[in-house]
Amino acid sequence: MNKNIEKKIKDIEQSLSKEYEKISEISLYNQHKVLKAFQKNKVALTDFAGSTGYGYDDVGKTKLSKIFAEIMKAESAIASPLLTCGTHTLSTALFGLLRPGDLFVSIGECYDTLKEIISGKNGSLKEWGITYKLLKYDTPTQKQQAYKFIENKKPKLVFIQRSRGYTRRTDGYSIDELKLMIDKVKKASNNSIVMVDNCYDKYTKKKEPIEVGADVVAGSLIKNPGGGIAPTGGYIAGRKNLIAQISGRFTAPSLGTEVGSYNASYQNFFEGLFLAPHITSRVIKGSMLLGKTLSHCKINSAPSPSQIPHDIVRSIEFNDKEAMIKFVQMVQQISPVDSHVRPEPWAMPGYKDEIIMAAGTFVQGSSIELSCDGPVKPPYIAYIQGGITYEHIQILCENIIKKFGK
Numbered sequence: 001m002n003k004n005i006e007k008k009i010k011d012i013e014q015s016l017s018k019e020y021e022k023i024s025e026i027s028l029y030n031q032h033k034v035l036k037a038f039q040k041n042k043v044a045l046t047d048f049a050g051s052t053g054y055g056y057d058d059v060g061k062t063k064l065s066k067i068f069a070e071i072m073k074a075e076s077a078i079a080s081p082l083l084t085c086g087t088h089t090l091s092t093a094l095f096g097l098l099r100p101g102d103l104f105v106s107i108g109e110c111y112d113t114l115k116e117i118i119s120g121k122n123g124s125l126k127e128w129g130i131t132y133k134l135l136k137y138d139t140p141t142q143k144q145q146a147y148k149f150i151e152n153k154k155p156k157l158v159f160i161q162r163s164r165g166y167t168r169r170t171d172g173y174s175i176d177e178l179k180l181m182i183d184k185v186k187k188a189s190n191n192s193i194v195m196v197d198n199c200y201d202k203y204t205k206k207k208e209p210i211e212v213g214a215d216v217v218a219g220s221l222i223k224n225p226g227g228g229i230a231p232t233g234g235y236i237a238g239r240k241n242l243i244a245q246i247s248g249r250f251t252a253p254s255l256g257t258e259v260g261s262y263n264a265s266y267q268n269f270f271e272g273l274f275l276a277p278h279i280t281s282r283v284i285k286g287s288m289l290l291g292k293t294l295s296h297c298k299i300n301s302a303p304s305p306s307q308i309p310h311d312i313v314r315s316i317e318f319n320d321k322e323a324m325i326k327f328v329q330m331v332q333q334i335s336p337v338d339s340h341v342r343p344e345p346w347a348m349p350g351y352k353d354e355i356i357m358a359a360g361t362f363v364q365g366s367s368i369e370l371s372c373d374g375p376v377k378p379p380y381i382a383y384i385q386g387g388i389t390y391e392h393i394q395i396l397c398e399n400i401i402k403k404f405g406k
Helices: 003-015 017-040 059-072 086-097 112-119 140-153 175-188 240-250 267-296 321-333 390-404
Strands: 076-080 103-107 131-135 157-161 193-197 216-220 234-238 300-302 313-317 355-358 371-375 381-385
Touching: 003 017, 003 267, 003 390, 017 059, 017 267, 059 076, 059 234, 059 267, 076 240, 086 112, 086 157, 086 193, 086 216, 086 234, 086 240, 103 140, 131 140, 140 175, 157 175, 175 193, 216 240, 234 240, 267 300, 267 313, 267 381, 267 390, 321 355, 321 371, 321 381, 321 390
Parallel strands: 103 131, 103 157, 157 193, 193 216
Antiparallel strands: 076 234, 216 234, 300 313, 313 381, 355 371, 371 381
16 A cells, blocks of 8 residues: 555544544444343354245244344344335235225335336335335425425324435434424324334444334344355344234244245354354444545535444445446445446436436445445435445545545
8 A cells, every 4th residue: 555545544443533442332232232132042052043835833933033123122023134125125015905995194205126026017005005105304394394295184004214325415313303203103102003114224323213113123144244255035023913914024923933944054144143243343434534535535515524423334425427436436446246237327217317327346236235225316416325345435436536536
C-alpha cells in the first residue's frame, strides 16, 4: 500500500476509535445472547444433519427456528432454507397474515420488489382483494397524517421497513425511533398487527424489533444473521398465533412447520448465525471507515460519517450516471469472485428502473458480503453494504483514495 494512503486510513480509524468501542460493545452483547440461545437449546453435531422427503423429525430445522425465536425475544419463529430470499420471506408473512377485504398500510416506502407483490399481476395481494395504502412519512405533517389515518381506518396490518431501501432517507430507523413509531401505531389502533422488515438491521443494536413492540419481524439469512456463510433462507419471528397463521402459507394450512426437508447440512446456518454478531460489527465499522474516506475525497454519503449506522447500508450520491457506474464497477473489480466481470445496468426482476449491481460474492446476492448496487436514475445513488472482512473494506478505501483523493 502507498505509505500516504496507509497513513490516511490509519488516521481515519484513529478518529473513529470511540465509535468502534461502542460497536464492539454491541457485538459482545449480541454474542452473549446468541451463545446462550445455542446452549439453552443444546445444539449438537447431530443437529447439522439434513433430511429428505417430508422432513418429519428434522431436529436441525426445529432447533434453528427455536434459536431464532430465543434471539429475537419472540414466542415463535420460522427459520428455513425453504424461504428463498428476503422478498419471498416478506411475501410469505404478508399473505399468511392478510385476508380478502383487509386493509394494510406501509409507513414510508417499501422495497421495489414488494410493489409487485402488493399490486402487480400473477397473484398479488390486490388480486386477492386486499387493499394497500402508502403513508408518506418524510415531514412532520406527513407523520401526523399517517397516524391519523391509522386511527381512523384501523388497518389489519401496519408495515414498517427499518432500512432505507432505494429511498432518500439518510439512515435506517434506530431502535428508539422504531419504538416510538410502534407505540404511536398501537395507541392509534391497538389491534393492528405491526410487522417490521428487519433486512440489513439485525445485530446492529442490542435490541430487536419484537423487544420494542413489533408483532412480527422478518428478514433474509443471506444478510446479517447468516454471517456470510448461510447459503440461502429467511426467518420470520413473532407472536405464536401469528407465526402459526404464517406457517399455513409457508407450506399448507394442514401442514404448517411439520414438514419441509433440506438434504444438505444445516451446519452453515448454525455456524453463520453464531458468527453473525462479529461479522455485522465489522461491517458497521467498515461502513464508518468508508464514510470518512468518501468525505475525505469530497464525495457525499449517508448516514453521516461520524454517526454509527442503524443498518449495514451506505448510500453514495454521485449526481452523474457515468461516475456511479464506474464506482460500482470498481467494487466488482476488487471482489474475490468474478472480479473479471464488468457489471452493466440491466432490467433486474422486481424493479421498475434498470439496476447496476456489483456482487462478487461467495453466496449469490449476499448483502452481508461487500456489494454495491442501485437504480440507474437521477440523482444516481449507489447503495453499498456488507464486507465479511474489515480488511476487504480497507482495500476498497485504498482504491477510493487512489481514484478520487486529492
